[in-house]
Amino acid sequence: MTSINVKLLYHYVLTNFFNLCLFPLTAFPAGKASQLTTNDLHHLYSYLHHNLITVTLLFAFTVFGSILYIVTRPKPVYLVDYSCYLPPRHLSCGISRVMEIFYEIRKSDPSREVPFDDPSSLEFLRKIQERSGLGDETYGPQGLVHDMPLRMNFAAAREETEQVINGALEKLFENTKVNPREIGILVVNSSMFNPTPSLSAMVVNTFKLRSNIKSFSLGGMGCSAGIIAIDLAKDLLHVHKNTYALVVSTENITHSTYTGDNRSMMVSNCLFRMGGAAILLSNKAGDRRRSKYKLAHTVRTHTGADDQSFRCVRQEDDDRGKIGVCLSKDITAVAGKTVTKNIATLGPLVLPLSEKFLYVVSLMAKKLFKNKIKHTYVPDFKLAIDHFCIHAGGRAVIDVLEKNLALSPVDVEASRSTLHRFGNTSSSSIWYELAYIEAKGRMKKGNKVWQIAIGSGFKCNSAVWVALCNVKPSVNSPWEHCIDRYPVEINYGSSKSETRAQNGRS
Template structure:
């Protein structure tokens, strides 16, 4: 029997109070009052921030680690708990209000933060804060990184499959108070420059009765984990520096390992989201490559693997806004136009790197500025340490125009490229030409990091003779599309009942 489709009823985003929004230049001055602030560290973080694509005045930092609000940074458990209660309290209260649910209506609770993992768990904290019932199934996921906002959807889907008709509250955030690094090691300072407060809470269910009240239906969801490789596993680590101060170490191998796992995730979902026309194009590409091999006796080096136009696969793109270079790398790999990238860059500008919540800020931007039409599709891509990637594909069940409080400052007006701190449509390498902030060596490292995201391609394997190739390609096309069609039909049938 086919699994019941998963519906996203609604979701909410954390909207930080104005007093926590930082002014970069005021913060830059106030930081000198901290004992841990040294000239080299101060300059490095400033350069990283100015090249990050993040607004100098809109993003939020907890009071415990904000130079204008505290005499010295405080990364203790009590300070982290204060941030967690603020974020979780707001987003959960808001999503319950939007859906008309009571805390006792929640059957499954899944929470996530990477660094701050207290005992009792954050899931237990939520149960205590909201007075949830004793029978709620509660799970907290720690150390899952930036990918969990998408990867976690696989867990939600599987939990609902095991418990059909139940209601799941899925909450994802990163508590950055405990992740703040007061030391001097450069590899650990990147997080101070990029990460900001954020969080999201969503209500999901596979109860058919909720379909008419829901915004979206989950069509496909995949995940990839390359942690069996030491290189991938060690690309991003929470560890002590030479002085014993804990920090998130971002190694030089991170860009290439992130590119690898991202490519695998996109490659895995692509056959399920391609159009009939793109299947035909892929088959023709396969046959041409096979014919070239047959005539030349070897694989023709000029025959490029087929890569679909992803703007024909999805109407909207939610990409992990981890930083300017990350988004430009994904843009290059998926060959997306600037317009398709604008929501993710807007999210980066106004909220910074919000870790596992970043793709949801992008989603809320789209709903707040132009909306989503019934039947339109959304491709959601997350990537994070481990290494792991998650890709989800959604379809709108109705017209959605919902101005989220966190985007109210835009007054419904979309962000344009001229509004961004850095351009996104000019030559790929020239955007890193910042002689005033980087040495030649640093400049080259950033360019190489950005270019490390490879093009995501569909390969067809070793070509066979033309006739056999045609038959094989046609059979594979029909098989893949038939499987997708059966899945959609089964989901629709279940929803109808």
């Protein structure tokens, strides 16, 4: 307890160091000013009167500089509102149903070398399911969860994506009362499913967006593509004034389901679930009052120049020509390296001076005493960030970032709860997590929230938002009917994921 108090004192003193030094420096001139006589003021007036040109030039330069700064600085980007798609209840997909789907997929392939009821293969899938951190209320697409026989064709994939995107956008437009024709920028990201016409064209057609809209479809960019889409929309909003930007993040399960026997490719089937999010951004000054957040920073890190990083998550054919996403054994090391680089870039932007100083000192000490100091100081991001939205890519992803950032269970509660309730919804998972924090009533005015996601390429991307008010959950939040049951405690590896509500943590 004493060490904590000492650190807080150190943090306070160093963070307010300049203010503490400035007080005596301003007190001295103020004291002298109070001693000025009428004669002194007369001399000062006379000096300024005889140097009127100099005073005028200084005043004009100050005014011109202020106007130039106001005109050229980037306009703030506001997050007006967002919506997360909540599938209908009949598409609920628990562990037992997922196992039935695996069984049916294997049974429908007469050419497979491994028997469809091979116990070792099915047991592997079951163990992955039970240890993944996913619960029994996640959702899957109509063609896999509800239809018999299973539908995994292109038409079923298109139906899934249309259902998710249109559902999220309808809710967003209903909540914000924004006319779709007011949208000037549209960015849609979906990694695995990219039909022609594009998904952005589908949105334009469905909601009758205007003909001069700046539209983009991002494909093949993995689970961190949601923040890439936000970053692109931000840059466009800095160029195109007084408009809205619409960002849609989703993934397609029907099209990306692997039907072969390669175990490194089968893992993704166990983690990914149906979901998507729509986000409305604005650079209009008048939207500040009704907006939830202001975008503070976006940081993108790409280590794809390294062959190991580039190949660690790769879509390819297996030995029997079945397409799937192969996860390399190097993925943990690659992810750790990429996340570290992203954090090192973001740290100077958000951390207080006290943490920056400790980090630099530890870095210098490590270089001077290589054999004695193994690890550099890990900055305490909780001094700068109030809430964390770590991509719910899987239990291991959350565990690693929780450990490396020295976070508490409450800090990763939104990520674990989202993984349990909705599964890995790819690039949209960070929005379900933000909705969780809002539903718990934890987002207060001035709070900073950090969204961090990793994905193929290999990439790690971050976005930091500042709450503009005490944020309340949006109407029809995905957590509206279940937030009281969370957080939950998960018994990994049991025959069935048993959960119980933890009292006192919400």
